[in-house]
Amino acid sequence: MMRPVRQLYPMSRIGCVLFGLLLSAVAGYAQDLGSLGKQKPFAISGALNVTVDGYNNVQGRERLDPLAWTISGSPTLSIYGISLPIYVLINNQSRSLTGPYQQFGMSPTYKWIRVHAGYRNLSFSPYTLAGRLFLGGGIELTPGKLRLAAMYGQFEKAQPADSLRFVLADVPPPAPRFQRTGYAVKVGYGTANSFIDLIYFRAKDNVGSIRFPANTRIAPDENAVVGLSSQLTFLKHFTWSANLGISAYTRDIRRSENTDVLDQAPWLRTFIVPRTGTQVGYAGESSLSYSSTLLTMQLQVRQISAEYQSMGAYFFNNDLREITVSPSLVLLDGKVQVSGSYGYQQDNVSNLRPTTTTRQIGSANVTVQPNQVFSMLMSYSNYGTSQRGTERIIDTLKIQQVNQSVIIAPRLFFNGEAVQHTLSAFVSYQNANDVNTVSQVRTDFNNILANLNYAYTRPKERLSLTPGLSAIRNFVPGYNTQSFGATVIASKGFDKGKLNTSLSGNYYQNFYEGAANGYTLRTRLSGRYRPAGTHEFSLSVASTINQDKVVQSRNFTELFGQVGYGLSF
Structure with missing residues (x-):
C-alpha cells in the first residue's frame, strides 16, 4: 500500500498552519477595536495528555491490542483576545491535526453594525437560510427597529470526480459535487x-466547476426560497x-425551460427560471404560547410538503403535519x-x-419535592403508530404499534454535618406492542429495570461508600433473559484531595429462559495524583470475566491497565 500523499508534503501542511495563524492574528485587530489595548498580544493555554494502555486476554478471543498509546493536546493560542483552539492527536494507529486555520471566520461588531467574514453560519429563518456553513461574507444592520441583513458565499466546494491524490493514497474518494454559491437578503x-x-x-451549482463528472446521476441544481419570519x-x-417558506427547486439546470411547472405560483418566475425539473414546495409553522409564574402552555402546528427543500438548510423532515400541545x-x-x-403527526x-x-x-412528567429530604420523579410516555391507505393494505405489511414507558425514581437524602446518607431507587418499564400478528414475533418487547442504591458519604474525610442492587428482565418472543446483580463503589481522598483513589466491583448472575446461564464479574482499581495545579498522574487496573453456558464464544477473561499523565498550562 502506498503512503498517503498528505504525508509526502509536510512543509505544505506546516505552511497552512503558519498562514492560518498569521491570518487569525491580523483579523484579531478588527474583532474588538475598543478593547485592543487591554488585551495581551500573545498568550497560550491548554492541556497535554499522554496515556499508555495495556491489555491481556487470559481466555477467549483477543479484542484489543496488547499495547497502545495516545498523545493528545488542545492548546489554545490567543492573539489580542482572539482564541484559536487547536487539537492534536497522535497514537499508534493514526495522526490528526485540526485548528481554526482550516475554517477560520470572524464577526466583528461596532454599535449596530456586525460584519461576517470567512467560514460562518447564519440563520435568517428555519425554512430559508438556517445555519448552513458557508465561506464568504455578510453584514447585519440593526439601526433602531430596522432589521437588515445580507450574505454571499460558497456553500459547497467543488469535488472532482476522480482525484489523483485519493488514488495514490489508496482510499475511497468522496462523492463528486459541484461548487455551490448563494446569497440571502433579510428585511425586517x-x-x-x-x-x-x-x-x-438563492443558491446555484456551478456547471463548469466539475470537468468530468464520473457519476451521471450528479447534476447541477438551483434553488430560490421566499420566506417570512415573525413573532x-x-x-x-x-x-x-x-x-413560512416557499421554495422552487430545480434538479439539473441544464434541462429545457418549462413555464407550466410554476402554474401554482407564477410569481416565482421573478426569482428562478422554471425548467422541467423544477418543483415547488411549501413549509410553515405557527405557535401560540402563554407563560406565567405557575402555568406555561404552548400550541404548535407545523406542515411541510413533500417537495420542500432549501440549500440554506441541512435537512428537513418533509411531507408531514404535526400538532403539539405542551402544558407545564x-x-x-x-x-x-x-x-x-x-x-x-401524519x-x-x-x-x-x-x-x-x-x-x-x-408524555407526562411529575416531580415532587416537599422538603430537602424526599423527592420523586414520575414519568409516562405513550407512542402509537398506525397506517391507513386509500386502497386495502396487505395485513402482513400493515404497521400498527404502541410503545409505552414508565419511570419512577424516589430519593431520600439525609444531610448531616459529618455524615450524609442517600437512598435512591429507579424503576423503569418499557413495552413495545405490535398489533400486526405476523411481525410481532420480531418486534414485541418488554423490559423491566430496577436499581436500589445507598450512598454513605463523609465529605470532610473525602470518603464515600456506595453499594447497590439491580435487576434486568427482557421479554422477547422466544428469547427471555434476566440479570440480577450487586455493585459496590468505594472512594477515598488523601493529602487534601491531591490523591484520590477508588475501588469498584459488580457481579451479575445471568439467566436464559429461567435457567442460570453464567455470570459477569467486573473489578476496577484506580487512582489520580495531582501534586501541583498543572500536573496529574493516573493509574488504573481492571478485569472482566464473562461466562456463558449457551454461547461458548462469549466466554472470556480480560485484564486492562492504563497509565496516564496530564499537563495543564
Whole structure:
C-alpha cells in the first residue's frame, strides 16, 4: 500500500498552519477595536495528555491490542483576545491535526453594525437560510427597529470526480459535487420580542466547476426560497410566532425551460427560471404560547410538503403535519411540578403515497419535592403508530404499534454535618406492542429495570461508600433473559484531595429462559495524583470475566491497565 500523499508534503501542511495563524492574528485587530489595548498580544493555554494502555486476554478471543498509546493536546493560542483552539492527536494507529486555520471566520461588531467574514453560519429563518456553513461574507444592520441583513458565499466546494491524490493514497474518494454559491437578503422591522422579517435566498451549482463528472446521476441544481419570519408578544404573557417558506427547486439546470411547472405560483418566475425539473414546495409553522409564574402552555402546528427543500438548510423532515400541545404547571409553591405534551403527526400530506402513517405521542412528567429530604420523579410516555391507505393494505405489511414507558425514581437524602446518607431507587418499564400478528414475533418487547442504591458519604474525610442492587428482565418472543446483580463503589481522598483513589466491583448472575446461564464479574482499581495545579498522574487496573453456558464464544477473561499523565498550562 502506498503512503498517503498528505504525508509526502509536510512543509505544505506546516505552511497552512503558519498562514492560518498569521491570518487569525491580523483579523484579531478588527474583532474588538475598543478593547485592543487591554488585551495581551500573545498568550497560550491548554492541556497535554499522554496515556499508555495495556491489555491481556487470559481466555477467549483477543479484542484489543496488547499495547497502545495516545498523545493528545488542545492548546489554545490567543492573539489580542482572539482564541484559536487547536487539537492534536497522535497514537499508534493514526495522526490528526485540526485548528481554526482550516475554517477560520470572524464577526466583528461596532454599535449596530456586525460584519461576517470567512467560514460562518447564519440563520435568517428555519425554512430559508438556517445555519448552513458557508465561506464568504455578510453584514447585519440593526439601526433602531430596522432589521437588515445580507450574505454571499460558497456553500459547497467543488469535488472532482476522480482525484489523483485519493488514488495514490489508496482510499475511497468522496462523492463528486459541484461548487455551490448563494446569497440571502433579510428585511425586517421590530425588536427581539416582536418583529416581522421578509427573507429571500438563492443558491446555484456551478456547471463548469466539475470537468468530468464520473457519476451521471450528479447534476447541477438551483434553488430560490421566499420566506417570512415573525413573532409578536402581547398582553405580557402571550407570544405568537410564525415561519413560512416557499421554495422552487430545480434538479439539473441544464434541462429545457418549462413555464407550466410554476402554474401554482407564477410569481416565482421573478426569482428562478422554471425548467422541467423544477418543483415547488411549501413549509410553515405557527405557535401560540402563554407563560406565567405557575402555568406555561404552548400550541404548535407545523406542515411541510413533500417537495420542500432549501440549500440554506441541512435537512428537513418533509411531507408531514404535526400538532403539539405542551402544558407545564407549578403547584404548592414549587413543591410539585407537572409537565406533559401531546402530539399528532401524519405523513403523506401531499397525497403522493398509497398509504398514510399517523403517530400519536403523549408524555407526562411529575416531580415532587416537599422538603430537602424526599423527592420523586414520575414519568409516562405513550407512542402509537398506525397506517391507513386509500386502497386495502396487505395485513402482513400493515404497521400498527404502541410503545409505552414508565419511570419512577424516589430519593431520600439525609444531610448531616459529618455524615450524609442517600437512598435512591429507579424503576423503569418499557413495552413495545405490535398489533400486526405476523411481525410481532420480531418486534414485541418488554423490559423491566430496577436499581436500589445507598450512598454513605463523609465529605470532610473525602470518603464515600456506595453499594447497590439491580435487576434486568427482557421479554422477547422466544428469547427471555434476566440479570440480577450487586455493585459496590468505594472512594477515598488523601493529602487534601491531591490523591484520590477508588475501588469498584459488580457481579451479575445471568439467566436464559429461567435457567442460570453464567455470570459477569467486573473489578476496577484506580487512582489520580495531582501534586501541583498543572500536573496529574493516573493509574488504573481492571478485569472482566464473562461466562456463558449457551454461547461458548462469549466466554472470556480480560485484564486492562492504563497509565496516564496530564499537563495543564
